[in-house]
Amino acid sequence: MKTQSKIALTLCLSNVLIVLLFGGAIYYLLYKYSYTDFYEQLEARANIEAKYYFETDRLNAETEKTLKEQHYEKLTEEQEFVVEINSEADLAPAAEKHKLPKSFFKKIWAEGKSNLQEGSLFYAGIKYAHENKTYLVVLSANNYFASHHLSFLRNIIFGGIIFTILITAYISIYLSKHIFDPIKQITDEVKQISTENIHKRLEEKDNNNEISELISTFNDLLVRIETAFETQKNFISNASHELGTPLTAIIGEADVALIKTRTQEEYREALQNISQQAERLDQITKSLLFLAQTGYEGKKITFEIFRTDEIIWEVKKVIDKLNPHNKIFIDLALLPxxxxxxxxxxxxxxxHLAIANILNNACKYSHNKPVSVSIAASNNQVIVIIKDQGVGIPEHELQYIYDPFFRASNTHFFEGYGIGLPLARNIILLHKGTLTVSSAKNEGTTVQINFPLFHVA
Amino acid sequence: MSKTILVPTDFHVESLNILKLALGSSSNHTDKVNVILMYSVDLSNSFQDLIFYSPQKIIGSAVKPEFQDALAILKNRFEKTIDALLIDVFHGYSNSAFINFAKAKNVDEVFIPKSYKFNTSGKSFCPVSLIKKSGIPFCEMDWEVKNNVSERNQLETLFNNLNPAL
Structure with a gap:
């Protein structure tokens, strides 16, 4: 069942239930009340009747009768009779005479008063003692209110309930449909987005409700998916290009060497070139493998505790060997x-690999201009800042620097294949650190690495 | 014997260079140093603000996490030199107000920037001219100042000097 119809049904049923309870309660309570009230009225009349019958002296009888007729409204089919009862034995014949059940008379005799309903006629009887004799005064009347007003009320309530149900049903269906209108719209729009038009976005609404929140969440998600998509696309094209270049060189070199017989010297040279290109290929695949391995955290890595400055000195020593012209300057001014x-x-x-990559980049892209490495520590992190005066990274390309094989547009004169920085970032993320790169073209690049401090107890 | 130095600040990382240089110049001595970072800000005119006046609140709303990090770095760097570091708020326009402030805090020396211009956004103001006029011994600190104001709060502004010897 769809949520839409579920909501409509729940809304409708609960409303119907409330209306039914309400109408039913009104009818039932009024019904009850009208009976009690009518019997009380009958009893009171029976009392008056008895008084009138027995106690008024004959002189006032006429006045009394006029008064009664003037002031008491006659009940419908009102009848009264008085029976003289001397002993319990008189009850049965009296009951027979008036065609009323014996139990009714017995109850009046025993309790002093009683009520009875026979079809639409209502009876109320009282016991009355006068001049050492006992009488039963019985009054009967038709409960006009119960038979007419109540049935009218019942009709009204029934009609009202049916009318309310219809309105409720209409409103619930209408509401449930329109509550889900925006969601349905979103569903339709999202359905249209596929790999071909992933740049498409949902239309953002101005109001600040849950729906517009949903829309902006969807849009954020789409942005991330699109970026991942682009990265994937770039990666494949870059990777095949990077792997293809040395392969083409190897094939070309081999083909040229094989065209005719060469001297030993020429063969040596050709093989040397081939070996060089193969080595480059090997390096690329190796670093690719490293990148993939550091990319997921499932792999077990052994962690140890050491000092940050120690590893930076070690890296500097290695770079000094490989590139004696470097000008790496380790700034200890803020060392704790x-x-x-x-x-x-x-x-x-x-x-070691990560920092060496960053430092090598700093030296390489600045033609061995001075590079400063500062180490500092706050209370919960160690901060390493590496500054160079190199070519920098154009501002609009900063967002792509972590894509494998991405190379900034101003780096064509430098050798490299764009794996170093993503690899360094993966490694630093693995250590729960952060890597921030800020740069201005032709002014230099600043890399800030934050590591969480290991608290020695 | 410890001495008390006063360093004005605008709660930007770059302004902490004054403190860095000041401590660097005095860390050769074995004396301990009490540091008072002075944040100069106009007192509010609204009486509601004055009823709920709290220097902590003024400082808390102006300090950024980068500044706190930078301060922690400096504290770690000069752990043995710094005896106590206090951030205080200074309200006042007149010469004597500043002299009173300095007297109350037992300030021995004041360090002010030479080419760095304080960021006077909001209600904060630059106390340098007041300090120069006060007659309390001051020392001017100079370094290569960043022109771009938006970069002033980056942590790297504290590490601004490439060694000129290399």
Whole structure:
């Protein structure tokens, strides 16, 4: 069952139930009340009747009668009779005479008064003692109110209930349909978005309700999906290009060498070139593998505790060997006095790789201009800031720098294949750290790495 | 014997360079240093604000997380030199107000920036001219100031010097 019809049904049923209870209660309570009231009225009349019958002296009888006729409204089919009863034995013949059940008379005799309903006629009887004799005064009348007014009320309530049910049903169906209108609209719009038109977005509404929140959530999701899509697309094209270039070189070199017989020297040269390109290919695949491995966290990595400055000195030593012209300057001006504040928990090999990548980039893209590495610690993190004076990254390209194989537009004169930074970022994220890159074209790049401080107890 | 230094601040990371340089110059001595970071701000005119006046609230609303990080870095760097670090609010326009403030805090020396211009957004103002006129010994600190105001609150502004020797 659809939520829409569920809501309509619930709304309708609950309303019908309330209306039924309400109408039923009114009818029932009024019905009850009209009976009690009518019997009381009959009893009171019986009392007056008895008084009139027995106690008025004959002189006033005429006046009394006029008064009665003037002031008492006659009830419908009102009748009265007085029976003299001397003993219980007189009850049965009296009951027979007036065609009333014996139990009614008995009850009046025993309790002093009683009520009875026979069809539409209502009876009320009282016991009355006068001059040492006992009489039963019985008054009967038709309950006009119960038989006419109540049935009229019943009709009104029934009609009202049916009318209300119809209106409720209409309103619930209408409401349930229109409550889901915007959602249905969203569903329709989202259905139209496929891989071909992933740039399409839902139309944002101005009002600040749940629906517009849903819409903006959808749009955010679409942005992320689109980015992932783009990255994937770029990755494949870049990867095939990067892997293809050395392969083309190898094939070309081999083909040229095989065209005719060459001297030993020429063969050596060709094989050397081939070997160089193969090595490059090997390096790319290896770093790709590393990137993939650090990308998911499921893999077990052994963590140890060490000082941040220690690893930076080690990296500098390695870079000094590979690139003796580097000008890496380690700035200790803000190094905390307490060495405990430099301890972090991590995998040394991986962090070594990450920092070496960043430092190598800093040296490479600045033609060995000075690079400063500052280390500092706040109370819960260790901060490493690497500044260079290199070519920088154009501002609009900053968002792509973590895409594998992405290379900024001003880096064509530098060798590289765009895996280093994503790899470094993966490693730092693995250590629950953050990597922030800010840069201005031709002014230099600043990389800030924050590691969570390992608190030594 | 410890001495008390007063350093004005605008709660931007870059202004902490004054403190960095000041502490750097005095860390050679074995003396402990009490630091008072002075935030100069106009007192509100509204009586409701004055009823609920609280310097902590003024400071709390002006301090950014980057500033706190930078301050923590400096505290760690000069752990042995800094005896106590206090952030205080200064309201006042006149010379004597500042002299009273400095007297009440037992200030021995004041450090002010030379080329750095304080960010006077909101109700805060620049106390440098007041300090210069007060007659209390002051020391001017200079470094390479960033032109871009939006960069002033970045943590890296505290690490601004590439070693010129290299």
């Amino acid at each position: 006095e307490d060495p405990k504040k430099l301890k972090i928990k991590g995998n040394k090999q991986l962090l």
